[in-house]
Amino acid sequence: MDTTKQFATDMDSHDKMRKYKVEFYLSENQLYMDGNSLGLMSKRSEATLHKLISSWRDKGIDGWTEGEEPWFMYPELLSERVAKLVGANGTEVMVTGSITVNIHQMLSTLFHPTVERSVIVVDELNFPSDIYAVESHLRLRGLNPAVSLRKVKSNDGYTLTLHAIEEMLTEDVAILLLPSVLYRSGQLLDLGRITEMAHSKGIIVGFDLAHSVGAVPHQLHTDNVDFAIWCHYKYMNSGPGGTGGLYIHERHHHELPGLAGWFGSNKTKQFDMSHDFSKADGAGAYQIGTPNLLSTAPLSGSVELFEEVGMEAIRSKSLALTKYLRDLVHAELGTYGFVDVTPTADEARGGHIALAHPEAARICKALKEANVIPDFRTPDIIRLAPISFYSSFVDVWEMVQRLKKIMDEDTFKTFSNERNVVA
């Protein structure tokens, strides 16, 4: 491969998304490779947040119904735009809650255990919060997680095979909950295939899209996925704690919310203040209380960027960046013991590259000192996510040079090989 800086410069000159870098706040000389954990702030997000703050300042309570973007319909209108990015109908998506809260909402709504079917299947590599949420639902229904929670096993500790997933889909399973992209290895699962496999056994399927929304195009509706949940603060750059999202296929919209609240009401009836709940028709029914508008507003500006560029173009640049990063690591750092654990095929990898290394924790500390922002995941993973909107090929090239210098000069050995509190 061509490892010269000139090659990276040429790639950048052909990149149609390069003009978007100035839309984001990047620190001078810093290479930010952690947009899969917390995306950077865009000027458009900042503007829509300021707009919301001004409406509060200028209108007080009337902000709910007056002004350019009245708060009462703000999440609903935004949800229709987000729905397009995940391949859902406008009524199937709601911008609300957080990943964990939305898992609770979807399980309390769709998990109806019976004597014959009471098992929930997850995978042994999933993020802890998802597992805690699922276990609590089993306990709430008087079921024992040691019996009713099953985990798809991984052969290599990093990825899942379709075969291993299929083996778990027995007649006593009620719900299958998997990530779209595994948060450590970056493996992208085939949502359509898995949904088909599960449906053939009468199992409801949900996906956690934390690591794919804003990075990978989805067709949730045509893939027939039953439900999905995600956050917007990773690839969608909506800010720390930004409001999350949920999708629920329209065939389930008759279901009463398991966790009901007045914001799940039909909008025209909500202020009747009746004790009889009039459920909203679509995914809006699964909102609970008053929306966190200050945490929602940045998403509006961000979505504009995604609408402008389109998910296909975002994905194709992301694939080119991660391929380039992987190839450069192999060419430049081949002798340093990095094991690339992200699947190679385009259709099997999300938006980041994961490198396993026994010294990962302190290599990450050395990278930070060299003004590269990586992401460490215990026990031995360095995640690197070049982001289509604000990373260039030269950034990737420069990052690999800084990493090479750290390895050549053993700089990482001056740090302890333990994780920080937030890592």
Ligand SMILES: *Cc1c(COP(=O)(O)O)cnc(C)c1O
């Ligand atoms: C980021 C992430 C979470 C975080 O959940 P929150 O409720 O937003 O704190 C949960 N699950 C997965 C798979 C994640 O990647």
